[in-house]
Amino acid sequence: MASTNSHLAFQVKRSIPELVVPEKATPHEVKKLSDIDDQESLRFLIPVIWFYRNNSSNNPSMEGKDPVKVIREALGKALVYYYPLAGRLIEDRNKKLVVDCNGQGVLFIEANADVTFDQLGHTIQPPSPFLNEFLHNVPGSDGILGCPLILIQVTRLLCGGFILALRLNHTMCDAFGLYQFMNTLAEMAKGAQHPTIPPVWKRELLNARNPPRITRIHYEYPHETTDDHQQLHDGLDQTNMVQFPLFLNSNQIRGIRSHLPSHLRSACSRYELLTACLWRCRTLALNLDPEEVVQISGLVNGRGKKSNKGLNLPVGYYGNAFAYPSAVSKAGVLCKNPLGYAVELVKKAKSEVDEEYLRSVADLMVIRGRPPFKITKGHLVVSDVTGAALDKIDFGWGLPEHAGPATGFTLISFFMKYKVGGEDGVVMPICLPLFAVDRFRQEVKKITTEAPDMYEITEAHLVRLTSRF
Structure with missing residues (x-):
């Protein structure tokens, strides 16, 4: 049942x-x-x-x-x-x-x-x-x-x-x-x-080069001398984590963009804007030590890039072809600065990804024995799948009403297309400790200028993190 x-x-x-x-x-x-x-x-x-x-x-x-x-x-x-x-x-x-x-x-x-x-x-x-x-x-x-x-x-x-x-x-x-x-x-x-x-x-x-060589800085992976896994379990109560949907319509996204200085408003992609917004609101909601280092890692696809930047993978390649470079800041600096600060950091991290960056990741895997991404309470990984065309799969009965990852994970969220009342927007499954949910909601309200009734987070929205996935 x-x-x-x-x-x-x-x-x-x-x-x-x-x-x-x-x-x-x-x-x-x-x-x-x-x-x-x-x-x-x-x-x-x-x-x-x-x-x-x-x-x-x-x-x-x-x-x-x-x-x-x-x-x-x-x-x-x-x-x-x-x-x-x-x-x-x-x-x-x-x-x-x-x-x-x-x-x-x-x-x-x-x-x-x-x-x-x-x-x-x-x-x-x-x-x-x-x-x-x-x-x-x-x-x-x-x-x-x-x-x-x-x-x-x-x-x-x-x-x-x-x-x-x-x-x-x-x-x-x-x-x-x-x-x-x-x-x-x-x-x-x-x-x-x-x-x-x-x-x-x-x-x-x-695959890694021969000989492998790490040529870029990879904040997304832990330093060899740190126990980041223990930091996560010391910092977040895994028994009291909940997940809920954050839906942002086009008006709210424009509201977020209005917080940027004029030189960034037209130069900032939706992905960069939402990634920076989520990073800042989440950090504020967690109420971390101002000196704690926080970061957000956004997946950047290596397909289809021009020859001077990308991998030139053949059409039909269906393996993993992405990196997730990190934007890094002290929590206090991120929270005290306006949104434009976070956007600039996200844009810089994204711009780092080219063919050499992917090669450096592959080489790091071989040199350092396939380390996991950094697992700390101040780290979030986001994946924008709005461009992956998952919503274009038609078995003969028409397009789906919704398609995408069915859930997020403790430190992973996804951006997906979603429609409410005929209005297009973006939905993200957000994972937070229960104590941080209300503050997160308030921070999102502030930065979107207004919050529709649809967004009010009630107990019915909350999903306890007991999934086997």
Whole structure:
């Protein structure tokens, strides 16, 4: 039984999980991940979710078709091209991750929920309070090594809509790589025989150089002499963390921009603006020691950059291809200065990412034994997936009402597209200690000039951090 403080309750009945294998024979081989893929910080499972209304009337060819059957069959076809995703991770020498492309398959769950799309309301925004209902954890499937790399659950709704929830081993691909796989899956569901963009492996393109050499400063990783993991557990009460959605509409985003000096207003991207705003509001809410060093790390995609800056990765590359450079400040300085100070730091950090930066990250992984990203109470990692086109996945029934990561994590948040009352905006799952939620809300109110009723954080919005993810 699913239930939250929103008082919505419903039953989800699931069939026995099955393994979907490639429809045709695929090569049985071992493929190495890149040194960007093979980071300790990417050895986790990320849940992503798509919500679809019943729009079959807009496409008569899908009338009467079962989304579970259509997507299951399309999955077998797509895995012929993306056969490494049907394999299992194993460790080579020095804990190097490699994929045993053994064709064992992807876990698939068929389900039915006695609830309509409209009844779900705003619970479709992350963090999804019903994630455990729409993405069942199959016992023994949630490890990194020797487990299915993807788990998919397709849940039919009473109204004829459906929900596709997916759990991905992040070492295999990033948001852009996931989009490419899902788009192929959607193409196959609509009858295509071949993907529009064939997948490209070539993970060696992002391996460390020989000899490896660290040529940039990487604040996102801990110093070799510090125990940042202990700092986190000393500083944040992990038993009292909650998560809630922060939605900002276009008017509120303009309100935030109005706090910038004139020279920054037109020169600052939405990503830079929201990253700086979130960093400052979070730091204020945590009430940290003014001398404590705080930082925010924003993911910067290495694809599609010009040859003098970027990696020139081939079209179809679906591995991880990003870095997360850090903006760093003392907490007191960040909080006392206007927003423009934080924006300047975020812009500077983002500008550091070029081909050499990515090469330096890959080399650092080899030299220092794949350290995780810095884990301290004053560190936040943000990922803007608004440009990853996850909301463009159409299995034949139209575009999803919402798509993106289903939850944030203790020190990780995501920027996603979201629409309220027909108005476009950005939603972010925010993770904070319970004591900091109200102050965070007040700081956001100040910087957005006004806060609509939609944003008022009530007990119904709060999701306790008990998720297995």
